Amino acid sequence: MLKKLFQSFRSPLRKPQQHVRTTPEVLSGSQHSLQRNQFSRYAVNIVERLQTAGYQAYLVGGCVRDMMLGITPKDFDVATSATPEQIRAEFRNARIIGRRFKLVHIHFGREIIEVATFRANHPIDDEDEDSNQSSRNESGRILRDNVYGTLEDDAQRRDFTINALYYDPVTERVLDYANGVHDIRNRLIRLIGDPQQRYKEDPVRMLRAVRFAAKLDFGIEKHSATPIRPLAPMLRDIPSARLFEEVLKLFLSGYAEATFEMLVDLELFEPLFPASSKALEYNPTYTHTLISEALANTDLRIKQNKPVTPAFLFAALLWPALPARVLRLQERGMPPIPAMQEAAHELITEQCQRIAIPKRFTMPIREIWDMQERLPRRSGKRADLLLENPRFRAGYDFLLLRESAGEETEGLGEWWTDYQDANDSGSRDMIRDLGNKPDATGQGPRKRRRSSSGKRKRAGVDGAE
């Protein structure tokens, strides 16, 4: 008991926390740009009801940060002194959820407001997690994360100063425990506390630093940036399912191109995509161009509110790593087509050990790649059959991507562009004209197969070399 008391007294002293105060800077309504009617009325209503019930409650995190920057927030988070059970007792439409930690979701039609109880930092002794984390280890973390705390604790356990701002829509005051407003003004991502320790506690924070820097067009403050390169390999120990979620956020938030540059620069790309990182070394121009183009297209589609598929993105991120593997298998005597199939299988299996790409995405990745072998083979009814294939569009877009990265395909992309526009007689002519090209028509089945695999090599995998 005494020991416990002593520890709880001593532990804050053991963790020197720069940028965190026990008394916050308080900004009154006239000292900041936030207005309560800009926030989700449901979120504001939840805060009001919790406060009326006698709890502390604030809007917090990304929504306060984004609003201060004039960005429309993705969602609205509430932090409160009420426990999940107490929150549920106040709201009929509340559901306790929790994988990594217990949270409450309050539903208003399609809008969901996440309400979290104030939490404290991991105790420092828990920092050394087993590096070979299994799902059990991850669930071990659940319990440790679920330590409730005071408002001050809650501010302290957050990752970046700009994410630790609390807005009270009732008094219209902002509580700033970590000089977050200063960092917003100076456009800086800065970890709360000792950066090295905070990255070690949770290496995903390195990815989050990059994500916010790219999204907000902020710099990463020097002391928060320096430990990243040496600590980047720690990402290898993060459960692959969590990394999948993080990678989607990194590449599907509309700032993927800038994010990629930063990940490479800070040596965070290697632990996420080891094979692609090797390709970036051996075949830099092609690999860099193909991935950047794919990400720039993705960013554009997101800005235009068009759908994007993670499969296409992963297909592009991994494609430059294929040729070396195909060659290796061919050198061992495997024919080109099985070598391609086997290389694709190996690459995806290996990648999934780092980032758990679900089957619903790995299947279409394979289909997009397979389509690259089929697109050169257009004779007879093949072109029309391909056009009807539900994966045609993705395969065709992928072909154009490869061409824009410098792959030589003998005008295959343009041919398909024309073919889709051609009327009946035009398309018949196009197929007939292929007759002069040995690798696209096919005289007999055996010859066709051999010649088309030659084309496949050139247009597909080997072209990337």
Ligand code: ATP
């Ligand atoms: P956005 O939702 O716009 O991507 P966000 O800041 O809301 O940004 P979330 O991932 O929704 O990010 O997390 C909500 C808040 O929880 C963050 O603002 C931060 O304060 C805290 N947080 C999230 N992840 C971590 C982490 N790994 N370590 C410490 N604090 C975290």
Ligand code: MG
């Ligand atoms: Mg959020």
